[in-house]
Amino acid sequence: MKIALLGGTGDIAEGLVLRWSKVGHEIFIGSRSDEKAKGIASEYIEKLNDLGIESKIHGMPNADAAKAAEVVIITIPPEYAAATISQIKDSFTDQIVVTPVVSMERQEDKSFVYSPPPHGSSALEIKEALPETARLVSAYHNLPAKELSKVEEDLDYDVVICGDDEEAKEVVKKLTEEIPTIRVLDAGPLKLSAMIEAITPLIVNLNVKYKQHFSVKFT
């Protein structure tokens, strides 16, 4: 498939790009800066070359990356995500859009708390920024970036998703389960996203305390 990663320059973007390239998908890295996007695309191509994997990765401005793709992942920091999507709203028609966006606040005691926008969740904020034809799925909030980027390693995690378009969720499920050995669990409609997003700051706190890169599994 043609997959765009907007702001695809850090965090979980790298792992997703490497792993999806490995199974043959075409990747469109978006950034505010065309130059930065192209630079990062070259880096990913080189990393994959070193692993003996040929890839189709292109760098371009966010708007063009969104237009070029069937599936668009919003790997943009929470404070910019909805505003960026608003700015490039015209680039979206009926793409599947995936939001892993989580908004959290660091407290004085250094613990993180879930701090959703007034919409109730980042997913609902982003839904409002998108045209109604775009099909939003909330997913990937709790994938540990570091483990994800180790492309040779299996990941014994659950990815919990939610969304209002069943077909879009099915596509995201299939794409995600191409990453061995992730399991996708569908939690229901998009309005439940807050409960998935809230797990992320919890995991961040646990990671700090236990010096781990936790993800979550439902057993």
Place this chain on the structure above:
Amino acid sequence: MKIALLGGTGDIAEGLVLRWSKVGHEIFIGSRSDEKAKGIASEYIEKLNDLGIESKIHGMPNADAAKAAEVVIITIPPEYAAATISQIKDSFTDQIVVTPVVSMERQEDKSFVYSPPPHGSSALEIKEALPETARLVSAYHNLPAKELSKVEEDLDYDVVICGDDEEAKEVVKKLTEEIPTIRVLDAGPLKLSAMIEAITPLIVNLNVKYKQHFSVKFT
């Protein structure tokens, strides 16, 4: 230890009573009705007898159960929990109090959403109902009652706890890890409880969809 289960007549109470009795703790079942508490206590004693386990289980009104115990578990439905604690506030001095209370709402589409009280979480609401000397720990939100009650089975779950009293959390951790093979993870201060509580409705939705009794594990 002397452990009270207030409203200890259903859900996770049974599993906790059976498993803690098995390792020798003394149990105080509390209920609004003394008669009901004594009836349930007899049932638990009988169940344990059938398993060849001798137990020390007593039934009594909630206020007396709270007074008698070093650790008090609030297994009361969310809509009554804080009010019940308020009513028997005088029964608490410096006990360790454990809240597994989660408030959720069923939507028209039958999905459940986390619906905390105005305090931000059920834990913070219950904290306000208790005297300041009581040491509140938030825990056990996501233990599946049915699996918990099968006393011969190991439980490969994580129990995520939070609270402001380190010693109290340590006691709860030890008590909990007497249930094989649960692992306790400390998420930090009590004010983070909302993020733990919010996992419960998520799991309820997953249970309905996948016909499972999910619990959670951080891997």
